Amino acid sequence: ASAVGSIPSHTAATIDTIAPTKFQFSPPYAVSENPLELPISMSLSTETSAKITGTLGGYLFPQTGSDEKFSQFASCSFAITCAHVVLSEKQDYPNVMVPSNVLQTSYKKVLTKESDRYPDGSVEKTAFLEEVQRIDQNLNWQKSNKFGQVVWGERAIVDHRLSDFAIIKVNSSFKCQNTLGNGLKSFPDPTLRFQNLHVKRKIFKMKPGMKVFKIGASTGYTSGELNSTKLVYWADGKLQSSEFVVASPTPLFASAGDSGAWILTKLEDRLGLGLVGMLHSYDGEQRQFGLFTPIGDILERLHAVTKIQWDIDPQLDG
């Protein structure tokens, strides 16, 4: 097998035909070992976008109960991210790619440019071009095995809160689980492993000072403390909303590309993670503040819109 292991196994067959090189590439975005089982917090963009990229928050499942009318959705999985990530361009129901098409394309461009610095036929140039080829293969694979399509999104002020999320219907061939995945092994918090990688519960009661973290596609793992709400002005002050804030003791809690990342906390009474909300904006000169929508608000809004309950786990009897 090749010594180059950055792109997941679904392209392994083609990699085998390429001569092994001694270079090890690590792409700027997370990749999953199994391309049909994508952990949360991976990068995400629409299939056609050349610009906007964000983070896959996690998966939500409709709780249809015994209602016959909705039985067709019982086995469906949906993913959630910010509406401004996937609905900022003209298309209303774009297809979505995880990992992000934007990041992969940019990475490819950077690699191609870097390869120009080396003479033709050199090992470096070959290695760079091989990596470019692998990204291309991966992009093609993703295009023929679509992750999903946006079915509905909202970015508006509803009841003095920003409601900014988009729901993506995930293709049935993908296995959806709210887990951080084993591929991300380099968290600064050594306790984030095994059961602590799984999102087990929704946290509705937010206590100021609660320790939370997020894993965004751009800035990765960052942690902070919950704060009270902050008044935010929109549209040149015409609209206001109050938003929940995470404050980090160090600069850069969140940055461009992290939109949609879930704000998580370690459960106190058992192993596992609690879901607090979804990051949508950053603030502060040092970007030490992250603004998020509580998961309770998101689920409530989804209930109001779809008339059925939603949860982070699939329906048991479904």
Next chain:
Amino acid sequence: MPSTTLLFPQKHIRAIPGKIYAFFRELVSGVIISKPDLSHHYSCENATKEEGKDAADEEKTTTSLFPESNNIDRSLNGGCSVIPCSMDVSDLNTPISITLSPENRIKSEVNAKSLLGSRPEQDTGAPIKMSTGVTSSPLSPSGSTPEHSTKVLNNGEEEFICHYCDATFRIRGYLTRHIKKHAIEKAYHCPFFNSATPPDLRCHNSGGFSRRDTYKTHLKARHVLYPKGVKPQDRNKSSGHCAQCGEYFSTIENFVENHIESGDCKALPQGYTKKNEKRSGKLRKIKTSNGHSRFISTSQSVVEPKVLFNKDAVEAMTIVANNSSGNDIISKYGNNKLMLNSENFKVDIPKRKRKYIKKKQQQVSGSTVTTPEVATQNNQEVAPDEISSATIFSPFDTHLLEPVPSSSSESSAEVMFHGKQMKNFLIDINSFTNQQQQAQDNPSFLPLDIEQSSYDLSEDAMSYPIISTQSNRDCTQYDNTKISQILQSQLNPEYLSENHMRETQQYLNFYNDNFGSQF
């Protein structure tokens, strides 16, 4: 028709209510007529939406579970006091940076941080209320931010910012070359340039060159006659005549050195000597209170007006003014530009060294780290400082090749990649936590256990320290809490807003002074 009815008022007076009714009916019908157009429009829109949903199996789901159309309020996209976290890569010149390690590992990362600091100042309305109830008094503004912030800002790499135009460079040498262009007095002058000739007959618009290569190119291009058909890129190898005195040269390569600068050319103006040149200024680093570094040149240079909107720049100029002897530090230049004269800008390098030694001695003699001392450390970082080779990498060091830990410490390599923003911070902590044990060692030594320990300084993470020796753990814990306290106190909303107000006021005064405006 209405005019005729007005001519016969008596006859038609009874018909007036009927006419008013008819008028309104017409009005209403006019409004109603437009309605089919609207519905047509909607149906078209729906049709395009349906086309967009080519995955037929999803169509049923979307139509019955979710509303027909998305609810996107476009007005939220502009004029808001916070910034959405989606990344627009078209805003970035290089969205992704690559680093090559000696072990042929090619790491790449998203430059999400590169926009940090460039965010326009915004009044975000009500300050964020801190619920943690920090009671410690805010630190002095000058000592508020630890040194690491500069490096954190710049993606873990030192970035070199030109004070005069805010241009940034990853390699110091490029900044050195660039900064010359802001100098008022150019380093090189064309000896044949005559400002008395009309503009279209001049050999160059100013005759001054900040770079030697452009100066030489000018002389070879404008003051040498080449045989016909010689392309510009072949000029060095070509023969030619001096356009001024007519002397023949079999090669033009050393024309400038052998003919002009040696004073051989008969056409040189009288009294020409190899005025090589006012030596171009030296680079000086200024560190502002929030830890950003800016570089100035010691020669008189022009500050671009746009820079004055950057409060770092204003602060940097204040630092220069405070640390310079002489009066004309800042003066007007042209209509809307400022000239900064930093020739007498004092840089106090030995001071820093002495402080360091002093502190080290204190540590050895057994005194513990006290709060005032932390403040001293911070204050000292604000002092302008010349770049020392100890802290700044040479151009070759920074050039794309970032040191990556050896393969033997896989974990530390990974941590470096993801927790880069914390790396420098830890080194800072380390630099004074380890002095107790390491007075005899190299002070830049970074023990592996610190590097591998949790980067989360919160109490939560402190319950899992991976630190080998007891003494090490004690002092690290001690200093970590201290640091978190300092950082927390910096987030004090009152202090932050006060600081912000003060800076805005300072800037306004500065602007009014310099431009004579009355804002």
